[in-house]
Amino acid sequence: xxxxxxxxxxxxxxxxxxxxxxxxxxxxxxxxxxxxxxxxxxxxxxxxxxxxxxxxxxxxxxxxxxxxxxxxxxxxxxxxxxxxxxxxxxxxxxxxxxxxxxxxxxxxxxxxxxxxxxxxxxxxxxxxxxxxxxxxxxxxxxxxxxxxxxxxxxxxxxxxxxxxxxxxxxxxxxxxxxxxxxxxxxxxxxxxxxxxxxxxxxxxxxxxxxxxxxxxxxxxxxxxxxxxxxxxxxxxxxxxxxxxxxxxxxxxxxxxxxxxxxxxxxxxxxxxxxxxxxxxxxx
Numbered sequence: 001x002x003x004x005x006x007x008x009x010x011x012x013x014x015x016x017x018x019x020x021x022x023x024x025x026x027x028x029x030x031x032x033x034x035x036x037x038x039x040x041x042x043x044x045x046x047x048x049x050x051x052x053x054x055x056x057x058x059x060x061x062x063x064x065x066x067x068x069x070x071x072x073x074x075x076x077x078x079x080x081x082x083x084x085x086x087x088x089x090x091x092x093x094x095x096x097x098x099x100x101x102x103x104x105x106x107x108x109x110x111x112x113x114x115x116x117x118x119x120x121x122x123x124x125x126x127x128x129x130x131x132x133x134x135x136x137x138x139x140x141x142x143x144x145x146x147x148x149x150x151x152x153x154x155x156x157x158x159x160x161x162x163x164x165x166x167x168x169x170x171x172x173x174x175x176x177x178x179x180x181x182x183x184x185x186x187x188x189x190x191x192x193x194x195x196x197x198x199x200x201x202x203x204x205x206x207x208x209x210x211x212x213x214x215x216x217x218x219x220x221x222x223x224x225x226x227x228x229x230x231x232x233x234x235x236x237x238x239x240x241x242x243x244x245x246x247x248x249x250x251x252x253x254x255x256x257x258x259x260x261x262x263x264x265x266x267x268x269x270x271x272x273x274x275x276x277x278x279x280x281x282x283x
Contacts, residue, residue, distance in 0.1 A: 003052040003263070010252045011051055014044055015059075025062035032080045033066055034092065038246045041066055042079075043201055045096045050199050050263055051254070055101050064100050067093050068107060075110030087118055088127040088145045088185075095152040103155035112156060115149055116164060123167030125149050126183045142183030143175045144203035147211055151200070154214040166217045172208070173223040195244035196234045198255050198264040204244070205231055206264070213271045228275070231268075236260060240268040 004011060017039040022029035026041040033041045045063045053060050070077045070093065076085050077093035094111050102108060120126060124141025146168050153165055181188035187203055197204040200211075209231045212218040234241055239260030249255055254263045 006262075007051055007252075007254050010254055011048075013251060014039070014047060017044075018059075025059065025066055027066050030081045031066060031069065033063075033070060034079050034089070038201055038248055042092060042096050046099055046201060047199050047249075049099045060100050064097060064102060067097055071107060071111070073110070075108075075112075075114035077111070086127045087115075087125050088142070088148075090114065091125060091145055091148045091152065095148050098152045098155040103152075112153070112158070115153075119164060119168070123164075123169075123171035124183075125168075127185060137180060137182050138184050138186075140182045141171060142185050143172055143187040143189075144185065145183070145187075146172060147203055147208060150215070151207075151211045154211065159214060160216045165215065169212065169215050169217045169221075172212065173218065173221055176208075176223050176227055192244065194230065196231070196240065196242055196264070197244050197246070198240075198242050198261055198267070201246060206234075206240070206268075210267055210271050213274050219275060235268070239265045 018024065018026055020039065021027060021032075021036050023031060026036065026039060026044045027033055028035050037043050038047070041063045045060070045067075048057075048059055048063075055061065055064070067077070067079075070079050072078060072085070075090070077090045078085050079089045079093055090111060094108065094115075097103070097105070097108065115125065118125065120141045122141050124143065124146035126141040127145060150165065150168055150172070153159060158165060175182060175187075175189060179189040193203065193208075194205050196206045198206060200207040205227070209227055212224055212227075218224045234243065237260070239262070242255050242257060242259065242261045242264055245252075245255045245257050250257065255261055
């Protein structure tokens with residue numbers, strides 16, 4: 001049985017939400033791609049790729065066209081028709097396109113270059129909604145946004161070849177030790193972070209471990225080994241248990257709260273195998 005056959009009811013539920021915001025492919029009538037989470041085009045694209053959808057599918061083609069239509073010549077994405085363009089908007093749009101298989105698309109070269117241009121001195125990225133100077137912690141990068149940026153970069157030639165990404169890794173590993181809320185949006189490491197979530201829509205323990213497992217500088221770090229040991233505690237009878245899925249996804253079978261997830265376990269095993277292959281077998 002294929003993944004799509006196994007989770008047919010989940011796919012049907014997602015498709016039933018396709019036009020609920022007034023537009024097509026989970027957008028609003030004015031082409032907002034981030035509104036309505038987790039049934040926005042931005043989030044649904046991530047979910048569909050986990051359920052086996054590819055560029056051959058009408059849904060992926062439609063969503064990608066919507067997102068690419070928001071791309072500006074300078075590489076930024078304007079994901080709503082009005083208002084400012086924040087770095088988090090560009091990063092999340094880029095990440096979704098990478099999940100859908102467009103990381104090598106020529107149109108995204110300017111976006112990756114743009115991210116390097118706006119990378120902060122502390123190694124991460126931050127939304128500039130709040131003026132700097134209000135507090136030292138707010139002046140730092142946003143860990144959640146930085147994790148999404150690294151998630152996008154892992155699809156590219158920059159993975160494990162560009163030292164600028166090592167700075168972002170260091171920023172996130174240091175956040176694991178400090179745990180205090182950082183950046184204008186106050187991403188912290190507390191009770192909610194430590195609860196496993198799937199799919200990868202929000203800053204949490206599982207998403208953090210999965211993304212950093214692609215990076216050599218993280219895998220050789222004792223702090224990363226600490227985080228992995230915490231994730232290992234979430235496994236029951238060989239399967240990863242989902243503790244805190246988005247509440248609006250409660251009816252989906254593949255990510256039920258308090259239950260083991262077959263698809264999340266696939267990602268967990270992939271993570272562990274990636275560590276073992278590179279000689280960092282963490283028990």
